[in-house]
Amino acid sequence: MTLSTPRDVRLLDQGLSVGEALAAFNAAHGEAGGIVSFLGKVRPEGDVKALELAHYEPLTLPGMRELTEEAFERFSLDGALVWHRVGTMTPGDTIVLVAAAARHRRNAFEAADFLMDHLKSAAWFWKRERRSDGWHWIEPRGQDHADLARWK
Amino acid sequence: MGVRILFLGPLSDLAGGSEREVAAPLDWAGLLDHVGPDIAEQLGEARVNVACGGKVLADKTALHAQDGDEVALLPPVSGG
Numbered sequence: 001m002t003l004s005t006p007r008d009v010r011l012l013d014q015g016l017s018v019g020e021a022l023a024a025f026n027a028a029h030g031e032a033g034g035i036v037s038f039l040g041k042v043r044p045e046g047d048v049k050a051l052e053l054a055h056y057e058p059l060t061l062p063g064m065r066e067l068t069e070e071a072f073e074r075f076s077l078d079g080a081l082v083w084h085r086v087g088t089m090t091p092g093d094t095i096v097l098v099a100a101a102a103r104h105r106r107n108a109f110e111a112a113d114f115l116m117d118h119l120k121s122a123a124w125f126w127k128r129e130r131r132s133d134g135w136h137w138i139e140p141r142g143q144d145h146a147d148l149a150r151w152k
Numbered sequence: 153m154g155v156r157i158l159f160l161g162p163l164s165d166l167a168g169g170s171e172r173e174v175a176a177p178l179d180w181a182g183l184l185d186h187v188g189p190d191i192a193e194q195l196g197e198a199r200v201n202v203a204c205g206g207k208v209l210a211d212k213t214a215l216h217a218q219d220g221d222e223v224a225l226l227p228p229v230s231g232g
Contacts, residue, residue, distance in 0.1 A: 040232050053231070056160055056224055058206030084231065096232050116232060125231030126161030137162040138230045 003028050006079040007072065009064050011055065013087045018097055021081065025099050029079040032101035036108040037081075038116055044091035050130040053086045053095070060086075060124040067118050075111035077102050082115060084125070117147040155217045157186065158224040163200075166190050176219035183215060183223065194227065201226040 001017075001024040008025070018039055026035060042051045068082050079101035089095060096119060100111035119125075121144040128137045155178045159167040167187065174186050183202075184192040194200050195212070202212035203224040209215060217223050 054161060056158070056203070056226065058222075058224075059203060059208065059226075120232035121229060123229060123231045124226065125229055126227070127230040128161075137165070140228050140230045144230075 003081065005029075006077070007065075007068050008081045008083075009061065009068050010083045011061050011064070012083055012085050016083060016085070016094055016097060018094060021083065021097060022099060025079065025081045025101070029101040032078045032108075033103045034105040034108045035099055035101045036105070036112045037097065037099040038112045039094055040096040040116070042089050042091045042093045042095060047131045048091060048129045049132070050088055050090055051093075051095070052088045052128050052130070052135075053084075054126045054128075055086045056124050063124050064119075067115065067123065071100070071111045071115050074114065075100065075102060075107040077107065077111055080111065080115070082119075084119060084123070086125075114151055117144075117151060120144045121148050153220050155219070156222045157183070158222060159191070160224060161227045161229075163191060163194065163225050163227050166194070176217065176221070178215065178217040178221075178223065180213045180215045187225070191225070195225065199228045 001020050003024050005028050022037055064082055068080050077100055081099040083097045085095050098112050098115045100108045102108040121140050128135050154173050155176045157172045159170055164170040202209050204217050205221050
């Protein structure tokens with residue numbers, strides 16, 4: 001797997017191999033003192049059968065690139081990987097994979113946290129779940145906005 | 153050619169479809185008129201954004217879409 005360095009930002013319409021992605025990211029950033037990664041998954045709870053993520057092509061990927069750029073500068077990163085799924089997923093599937101490489105661990109932890117808080121409630125995605133009684137759009141939670149406000 | 157209105161996320165359910173083609177030019181009053189009262193009410197909320205030609209408008213009421221433009225109606229997001 002070849003990554004774009006130092007920033008690799010992708011929208012994926014099918015499943016991803018987390019192991020391969022992180023191994024490639026680690027190999028691409030030999031100079032980093034630490035790498036922190038976060039993997040977000042479709043929760044197998046209630047009677048959720050499927051989850052669908054919609055996006056808007058002209059805004060979603062450019063917005064993810066700007067966000068990654070911001071994280072890069074703010075946390076002095078050596079590298080960042082920001083991958084987000086679109087389309088239909090089932091419980092247990094990976095929705096998002098974020099990894100941050102930095103000289104020191106604190107910056108890597110904070111950058112992964114920062115990226116995730118923004119992907120949850122400030123990136124151009126819309127999520128809906130299919131339950132036994134049909135599709136339901138997911139409203140952003142108050143907690144998501146509170147998480148985002150921490151970085152202002 | 154006209155203006156293409158895209159309804160993102162939950163707005164597509166309210167609109168009964170994900171897109172609609174209307175005559176150009178299209179301004180804010182024209183948009184509210186075309187989408188009907190339910191969606192017009194949503195558009196009145198600050199947390200619902202409007203993009204024209206691939207750019208989010210800082211002031212959505214200043215919308216002025218020309219022939220060939222795509223106008224996207226963007227409800228609150230939920231990613232990750």
